[in-house]
Amino acid sequence: MKILTLNEIAARLKEHDNILVLMHKSPDGDAVGCAYGLCLALRQLGKNAMPLCSDAIDKKYGYITSKLPEQHFEPQYIVTVDIAAAHLIGEEIKQYRECVDLCIDHHGSNTGFAKEGYVDADSGACAEIIAKVIERMGADIDSDTANAIFTGISTDTGCFKYSNTTSNTYRIAADMIDKGADGAYINRIMFDTKSRARLEVERLALETMTFFDDGKIAVICLTNKMRELSKATEGDTEGISSLPRQIEGVKVGITLNEKDENQFKISARSTGDVDVSKLCARFGGGGHKGAAGCLIAGTLEEVREKITAAAIEAVKEISGEV
Amino acid sequence: MKILTLNEIAARLKEHDNILVLMHKSPDGDAVGCAYGLCLALRQLGKNAMPLCSDAIDKKYGYITSKLPEQHFEPQYIVTVDIAAAHLIGEEIKQYRECVDLCIDHHGSNTGFAKEGYVDADSGACAEIIAKVIERMGADIDSDTANAIFTGISTDTGCFKYSNTTSNTYRIAADMIDKGADGAYINRIMFDTKSRARLEVERLALETMTFFDDGKIAVICLTNKMRELSKATEGDTEGISSLPRQIEGVKVGITLNEKDENQFKISARSTGDVDVSKLCARFGGGGHKGAAGCLIAGTLEEVREKITAAAIEAVKEISGEV
Numbered sequence: 240m241k242i243l244t245l246n247e248i249a250a251r252l253k254e255h256d257n258i259l260v261l262m263h264k265s266p267d268g269d270a271v272g273c274a275y276g277l278c279l280a281l282r283q284l285g286k287n288a289m290p291l292c293s294d295a296i297d298k299k300y301g302y303i304t305s306k307l308p309e310q311h312f313e314p315q316y317i318v319t320v321d322i323a324a325a326h327l328i329g330e331e332i333k334q335y336r337e338c339v340d341l342c343i344d345h346h347g348s349n350t351g352f353a354k355e356g357y358v359d360a361d362s363g364a365c366a367e368i369i370a371k372v373i374e375r376m377g378a379d380i381d382s383d384t385a386n387a388i389f390t391g392i393s394t395d396t397g398c399f400k401y402s403n404t405t406s407n408t409y410r411i412a413a414d415m416i417d418k419g420a421d422g423a424y425i426n427r428i429m430f431d432t433k434s435r436a437r438l439e440v441e442r443l444a445l446e447t448m449t450f451f452d453d454g455k456i457a458v459i460c461l462t463n464k465m466r467e468l469s470k471a472t473e474g475d476t477e478g479i480s481s482l483p484r485q486i487e488g489v490k491v492g493i494t495l496n497e498k499d500e501n502q503f504k505i506s507a508r509s510t511g512d513v514d515v516s517k518l519c520a521r522f523g524g525g526g527h528k529g530a531a532g533c534l535i536a537g538t539l540e541e542v543r544e545k546i547t548a549a550a551i552e553a554v555k556e557i558s559g560e561v
Numbered sequence: 562m563k564i565l566t567l568n569e570i571a572a573r574l575k576e577h578d579n580i581l582v583l584m585h586k587s588p589d590g591d592a593v594g595c596a597y598g599l600c601l602a603l604r605q606l607g608k609n610a611m612p613l614c615s616d617a618i619d620k621k622y623g624y625i626t627s628k629l630p631e632q633h634f635e636p637q638y639i640v641t642v643d644i645a646a647a648h649l650i651g652e653e654i655k656q657y658r659e660c661v662d663l664c665i666d667h668h669g670s671n672t673g674f675a676k677e678g679y680v681d682a683d684s685g686a687c688a689e690i691i692a693k694v695i696e697r698m699g700a701d702i703d704s705d706t707a708n709a710i711f712t713g714i715s716t717d718t719g720c721f722k723y724s725n726t727t728s729n730t731y732r733i734a735a736d737m738i739d740k741g742a743d744g745a746y747i748n749r750i751m752f753d754t755k756s757r758a759r760l761e762v763e764r765l766a767l768e769t770m771t772f773f774d775d776g777k778i779a780v781i782c783l784t785n786k787m788r789e790l791s792k793a794t795e796g797d798t799e800g801i802s803s804l805p806r807q808i809e810g811v812k813v814g815i816t817l818n819e820k821d822e823n824q825f826k827i828s829a830r831s832t833g834d835v836d837v838s839k840l841c842a843r844f845g846g847g848g849h850k851g852a853a854g855c856l857i858a859g860t861l862e863e864v865r866e867k868i869t870a871a872a873i874e875a876v877k878e879i880s881g882e883v
Binding site for chain 1: 715723730738744746752755756760767832
């Protein structure tokens with residue numbers, strides 16, 4: 240992948256029309272915020288632009304997605320935002336995996352799958368980069384675009400709680416508020432609003448909490464049975480993986496999320512000392528230092544034992560005991 | 562109270578020495594952040610300065626309080642920060658209630674109890690004002706001062722989730738991070754760290770949740786029995802009052818916090834539509850539009866009925882039904 244400057248990125252986008260902006264599968268707030276924010280800005284410059292994702296976007300992002308009317312066109316320029324590797328372009332739209340023209344991302348683990356791109360691992364959210372690109376394209380940021388960008392920033396920094404949050408993160412957030420973003424509302428909707436089903440599924444998951452290594456590691460399970468009992472949707476369970484790390488003294492929080500029979504999605508969260516992307520890489524996964532994931536096959540007990548043993552080792556390593 | 566400009570506030574502080582900075586009783590993050598941040602800056606200018614509070618400061622603020630060694634002096638200038646009325650200067654230090662020289666505050670309900678003062682109700686946190694005062698005094702902000710100011714900003718805006726959060730809030734937060742504040746750490750400690758006792762007391766309180774008015778009002782109780790069972794300290798129960806408002810559809814969240822027998826401290830939180838300071842004023846209390854409190858005497862059932870009836874009326878008013 241040829242690495243471009245921000246100005247070149249802006250120039251490439253201005254040179255093209257009929258632009259398709261791809262999100263990663265299981266889209267989160269940063270994916271949605273980047274894709275919709277960029278498309279809104281591109282349309283303001285008179286271009287056709289549409290976001291595309293293999294999975295449905297949660298209805299809680301409706302205040303963003305409802306602001307971009309459908310457009311139908313033959314894509315001429317394929318852009319990815321917040322996508323670290325081609326396989327994260329989901330199954331439903333996998334025809335685009337090999338023909339991405341431009342990649343804009345903030346994952347240090349980016350595989351360079353596109354023709355050209357820009358990767359800034361110092362940006363807490365990819366939306367911070369998108370804000371700079373929009374500015375360099377000379378497009379105005381209206382309140383809808385500002386809401387989209389703000390959502391990406393706030394969600395990918397865990398409401399400014401992750402260690403990826405910089406003064407630049409706050410300054411772009413401030414700019415977005417001046418452009419009309421309703422930051423307090425967005426933060427409340429994303430982080431402080433629980434459905435009753437969420438309350439219930441959280442209660443069930445928290446009951447499974449087990450501590451290891453003198454309370455430095457906490458593990459919870461989220462099973463299909465719990466989802467059934469609480470009637471929780473995919474959206475209702477978002478962010479549950481941050482709960483174990485919240486307990487005082489916990490350095491690594493792990494969530495075992497049952498996918499299929501004997502197949503668990505592991506989410507690991509760290510307070511900063513332990514690099515959980517390395518932990519997850521041992522099982523073929525990846526992510527950031529403070530938040531990473533992987534898939535492990537086995538029964539709940541087997542999987543819990545495997546990931547816990549690896550986490551105990553990882554904690555030992557940072558304590559210098561190994 | 563004679564209203565001063567920010568420059569006059571800075572000048573007054575520079576003119577004096579042996580300055581005592583008072584916090585309100587039951588000090589929160591903004592009280593602690595303002596008092597310690599201001600004292601650190603005053604000492605940097607060569608002055609004697611000490612914060613004082615009638616109540617103990619929670620140990621979670623240790624990263625702030627440990628940075629200011631004790632000083633002993635005869636106070637010559639009495640300053641209050643984040644204090645809206647003289648009675649909020651607690652019993653233990655009530656001798657200062659009638660002799661406050663300078664009041665720096667952000668409560669619109671400030672009673673003007675001091676000789677001179679500055680009140681800016683547009684500041685989400687009083688610490689935003691303190692940051693401006695420090696700048697105008699020409700004192701450098703080191704990382705300890707920055708941590709204190711950041712703590713005030715972050716805690717009083719509920720981690721940037723309350724409607725009092727402005728772009729200025731974010732910009733001052735950004736400045737504090739550039740000065741060395743560890744914002745992500747502070748936000749995690751203040752909002753994302755739970756002791757096991759907190760987990761337990763939260764579970765007990767959430768079990769009492771009752772909904773009124775089609776789910777627009779949610780009420781929880783926090784009793785002395787719950788504190789006993791969970792072994793929760795004062796610090797463990799902080800912020801519990803924000804839980805009922807977090808449920809989807811809730812416009813007013815109310816927490817009944819048992820103080821003495823037949824005496825309840827009511828905390829009311831609003832998503833922004835209902836002005837809960839008016840609601841609490843009906844019972845002799847006050848606060849901000851989005852967060853207010855009052856004391857009501859009676860049994861739990863009586864108190865719940867009184868405050869709920871008033872809240873139902875308040876919701877009707879904003880719906881235009883009255």
